[in-house]
Amino acid sequence: MIVLHPARVVVGSGGRVLEGHSVVVEGGRIAHIGRRGDVAVPAHARVIDAPASTLLPGLIDTHVHLAYAGALDGASYKLDTVTRSYAALALRAAAHARETLRWGVTAVRDLNAPGEVVIDLRDAVAAGHVVGPRIRACGRGLSVTAGHMDKGGFAPHVTLADVNAPCDGPDAFRAGVREQVKRGADCIKINLCGGSTRDLTRPYKQEMTDAEVSAAIEEAHRLERHVAAHTSGGPSVTMAVRAGLDSVEHGHWIDDATADLMAERGCTYVPTLAVNEVNFEVGRERLGGSDASWAWLERSRSDKWDSLERVRRAGAPIALGTDAGFMLPHGAAVGRELELLVQGGLSPLAALESATSVGAKLLGLDAGEVAAGRLADLLLVDGDPTRDVGLLRDPARLRTFLGGVEIGA
Numbered sequence: 001m002i003v004l005h006p007a008r009v010v011v012g013s014g015g016r017v018l019e020g021h022s023v024v025v026e027g028g029r030i031a032h033i034g035r036r037g038d039v040a041v042p043a044h045a046r047v048i049d050a051p052a053s054t055l056l057p058g059l060i061d062t063h064v065h066l067a068y069a070g071a072l073d074g075a076s077y078k079l080d081t082v083t084r085s086y087a088a089l090a091l092r093a094a095a096h097a098r099e100t101l102r103w104g105v106t107a108v109r110d111l112n113a114p115g116e117v118v119i120d121l122r123d124a125v126a127a128g129h130v131v132g133p134r135i136r137a138c139g140r141g142l143s144v145t146a147g148h149m150d151k152g153g154f155a156p157h158v159t160l161a162d163v164n165a166p167c168d169g170p171d172a173f174r175a176g177v178r179e180q181v182k183r184g185a186d187c188i189k190i191n192l193c194g195g196s197t198r199d200l201t202r203p204y205k206q207e208m209t210d211a212e213v214s215a216a217i218e219e220a221h222r223l224e225r226h227v228a229a230h231t232s233g234g235p236s237v238t239m240a241v242r243a244g245l246d247s248v249e250h251g252h253w254i255d256d257a258t259a260d261l262m263a264e265r266g267c268t269y270v271p272t273l274a275v276n277e278v279n280f281e282v283g284r285e286r287l288g289g290s291d292a293s294w295a296w297l298e299r300s301r302s303d304k305w306d307s308l309e310r311v312r313r314a315g316a317p318i319a320l321g322t323d324a325g326f327m328l329p330h331g332a333a334v335g336r337e338l339e340l341l342v343q344g345g346l347s348p349l350a351a352l353e354s355a356t357s358v359g360a361k362l363l364g365l366d367a368g369e370v371a372a373g374r375l376a377d378l379l380l381v382d383g384d385p386t387r388d389v390g391l392l393r394d395p396a397r398l399r400t401f402l403g404g405v406e407i408g409a
Contacts, residue, residue, distance in 0.1 A: 001025065001046065002404060003045045003047050004022060004380065005048065005050060006021075006023075006054055007052060007054060009054070009370050010054060010349070011370050012352070012353055013353055015353075020036050021035055021036060022035075022036045024045075025401070025404040029375055030374050050380055050382075054381045054384050054386070055378060056370065056378070057357070057370055057374075058106025058367065058378055059106065059334055059379060060107045060319075060365070060367075062108070062268075062270050062320060062363065063109060063272055064323070064324045066100075066110050066117075066118050066121065066135075066325060067089045067117045067118055068113075068325035070326065071327075072286065072327055073286075073287060086116075086162075089115075094132065096325070097131075097133060097135070097330075099331045100132065100133050101131065101132060101133050101400055101402065102408070103395055103398065104400050105133055106134060106379070107136070107363060107367060107377065109137070109138075109186075109321075110122075110135060110137040110138065111141065111228055111230075112138060113137070114163045118139075121135065122136075134402075137186055138180065138188055138189040140163075140165040141164070141189040141230065142167050142176040142177070142180070142188065142189065142190050142191065143164060143165065143167070143191040143207070147166070148207060148230055149164050170212050170214070173208075173212045174219040177225070185225065186225065188227045189249075190229050192213060192230060192240055193205060193232050193233070193234065193237070195232045195296055195300070197292040197293060197295070200299055202234065203253065203296055204233045204252075206236035213240050213243055221244060226247070226362070228270075229249060231249060232251075232253065232300075233251055241265055246267060246268065247270055248267060250270070250275075250323075251269060251307055254269070256310055262314065263316040266317065269316055270318075270319050271304065271311075271321075271344075272322060272337075273304065274323075274333055275328055276297070277340065278327045280297075282327075305344055308341075308344040308345065309344065318346070319355075319359045320337055320341065322334055335392040336393065338351050338355060338389040348385065349386050351389055356368045375403060376403055378401040379398060
């Protein structure tokens with residue numbers, strides 16, 4: 001049994017912050033919350049007095065790639081997974097998982113990895129063989145041939161096995177969903193649309209047909225899996241939300257009608273703001289790229305704030321996701337993403353809820369709130385992140401508990 005006495009408790013939902021309360025953890029779950037003077041402390045309990053700290057639910061990153069190391073240039077990123085065995089990728093992913101926990105992240109959703117690398121890691125974590133956050137994994141993302149996750153660039157004689165999952169036609173996407181479920185996927189990722197530099201008044205292009213989108217979502221839901229879509233924006237996103245899409249990933253261009261529809265249908269927005277910013281923090285000199293591609297990046301960077309505001313104003317759920325593994329480090333990117341959500345108009349408390357209860361609901365986790373009966377996935381922060389979410393960018397301020405066990409204690 002652990003009894004925590006923080007200065008305040010951020011519940012993680014409903015904008016609630018409790019002052020002067022204690023939290024009792026027993027058997028991996030939150031057993032009781034009450035006013036400090038009313039909570040009995042058994043002699044055998046471990047007591048953690050933290051009068052300058054805030055207790056909140058463990059953070060949830062709903063968009064990561066644990067098998068990837070965050071290579072900045074396209075060539076290195078492409079070669080990253082084809083020059084290592086799946087066993088080597090799994091071992092590296094385990095290190096990324098452990099690093100993620102160090103930053104207070106107790107659950108993640110992995111949205112593409114070759115083979116069953118992260119599905120197997122998920123099972124190893126659950127079995128206690130590896131220390132890491134709780135993992136929901138899609139396996140491999142489903143993409144049309146030559147789509148976002150089936151790009152060329154390899155010689156014609158090169159054959160890749162299980163690195164991606166190209167599908168063409170509604171029946172192929174149904175089969176693709178079934179195959180990922182067979183391999184153990186918790187959710188399904190589709191690659192709906194990508195960016196276009198042809199005409200920056202319409203900087204997006206649809207890759208999947210409407211029929212393919214509907215087939216994939218229908219099959220996934222029939223098999224009780226939620227669906228995430230890589231998106232740029234435009235009419236194809238509206239169509240997918242109508243078809244039952246569960247989460248819009250990235251979504252640089254979301255109009256008012258689509259935002260309202262997302263709110264009506266309960267479709268979650270995962271804006272991944274930091275991955276846009278990193279291009280400009282690293283710079284064109286290092287990254288390279290054409291004038292057209294950088295014009296697209298500039299526009300997506302500026303317009304995305306408007307999309308976030310539309311979704312926020314409409315009242316659709318907004319979940320934190322970093323895209324860690326793609327140009328961003330694992331775990332460390334979460335604090336930056338929180339700061340950007342606040343910069344984009346969310347209050348610090350709302351941003352924290354996007355990283356806790358909203359993510360937990362999307363992933364189907366019995367966590368994300370400091371409430372009796374919930375999993376004791378908790379984060380104790382030195383200071384008050386409801387005033388400054390930037391505190392979460394300093395791991396020295398963080399104490400992470402997974403199922404009531406303090407990591408690194």
